[in-house]
C-alpha cells in the first residue's frame with residue numbers, strides 16, 4: 047500500500063479544476079470491476095466509468111496481462127518507418143466491426159487528437175482534390191469534441207471555451223434535436239435542425255469541408271440524445287450535397303450505445319470516424335481516426351505534398367495496441383454485458399425516476415441513462431447543484447458526477463443489476479431531500 051497521502055499542498059495542477067476552491071482529491075489505491083478503493087479503505091462504485099473510458103471494469107486481468115506480455119517484447123517503435131503485429135491486428139479488427147465504407151486507420155493519442163486528425167483530414171481532402179474554398183466546418187450546437195484548439199473550435203457552442211474564444215476558428219452550427227422518453231416533438235426538432243443545415247448549404251454550397259457530429263449522444267452537453275432516424279436523414283442530406291460527415295464516437299464507441307458503435311446502431315456510414323476512450327478498455331490513451339477509401343485515395347499520390355501531415359511520438363504504440371486488441375476480444379466475448387443494459391436502465395427508470403417529483407426528461411441509449419433535475423436556480427454546465435451533489439454521492443459511496451442539472455449513469459459494463467439498482471436508489475433518495 048502507498049505511504050503517500052492526498053494533501054492540499056500537492057504540486058499537481060489538476061484538469062478542469064479551480065485549484066483554489068476544489069476539495070482535496072481522494073487518493074485512490076486500487077480498482078477492481080466497478081469499484082475503486084480509496085486510501086481510507088472505503089470502496090466507491092464507479093458509475094461513470096472514470097470519465098467514460100473504463101468499459102469492462104477496473105483492473106481487467108486479460109488486458110493487464112496483454113500489456114505485460116507486449117511490454118516484454120516491444121514497447122515502442124517509430125511508426126513512420128516500422129509497423130508491428132499489435133497495430134496491424136488492431137487496425138484489421140477495428141475495420142472489421144465498423145461500416146464497410148471505412149477502410150483506413152490513422153493512429154493518434156486521445157479523443158481530442160482523433161478529432162484534430164479528422165478535421166485536418168477533411169480539410170486536406172478537399173485541398174488535394176483542388177478545392178480551396180471548402181475551409182469551414184458545421185457542428186451541432188452544444189457539441190463537445192475535446193480541448194485542443196481545433197477540437198475546441200468545432201465545440202465552441204458548448205461555452206466551455208469562453209477564455210479561448212479569440213484563438214478559435216469560425217464555424218457554423220445547427221441545432222441538435224435532443225429528445226427523451228415519450229418526447230412528442232422529436233420529428234419537429236429534427237426537421238428544424240435539417241432545415242438549418244439546408245439554409246447553410248444553400249447559402250454557401252462550396253464552403254464546407256465537413257459536418258462533425260456526436261452521433262446519438264452528446265456527452266459533455268449533458269447526455270443529450272437524438273434518434274437514429276435523425277442520423278439517417280442527416281446522412282442522406284450530406285450525401286446529396288457533397289458534404290463529408292465526421293462522426294465523433296470518442297464517447298459512444300465500443301459498446302457504449304448498446305451496439306459496437308452508434309453508426310452501426312443507426313445503420314449509417316460516416317466518411318470519417320473518431321474513436322478513443324473505450325478503445326483500450328480504459329487502460330491506456332490511444333485514438334483512431336478511420337477514413338473511407340475515397341478519402342484515403344485523395345492523399346495517395348506520387349507527390350509528397352499530398353501526404354497527410356500529422357503524427358505523434360507515440361502513434362501506434364505497441365503496448366497500447368496490445369491492450370486494445372485484448373479489449374476488443376473481450377467485447378466480442380461479453381456482448382451481453384453491454385447489449386442488455388438498455389432494458390435494465392429502462393426498468394430502473396420506470397421504478398425510480400419516472401414518478402420522482404424532481405426529475406424530468408429521462409432518456410436512455412444503450413449503457414447510458416440520464417435525466418434532468420427540475421431547478422429554480424440557473425441550470426447548465428456550471429449549475430452549482432452539480433458539485434454539491436457530487437460530494438454527497440461520494441459520501442454515500444458512489445462516483446456520480448452530474449453535468450449541471452443532468453444526472454447520468456454511464457457505468458462499466460461489468461456492473462451487476464444490483465449494483466446499478468443501488469445507484470438509482472441513492473439518486474432517488476438524495477434528490478428527495480429539501481436542500482439539494
Ligand SMILES: Cc1ncc(COP(=O)(O)O)c(C=O)c1O
Pocket residue numbers: 156157158159161190191192193260265266294295296297322323
Ligand atoms: C465526444 C468526445 N470527443 C472528444 C473528447 C476528447 O477526448 P479526450 O479527453 O481523450 O481528449 C471527448 C471527451 O470527453 C468526448 O466526449
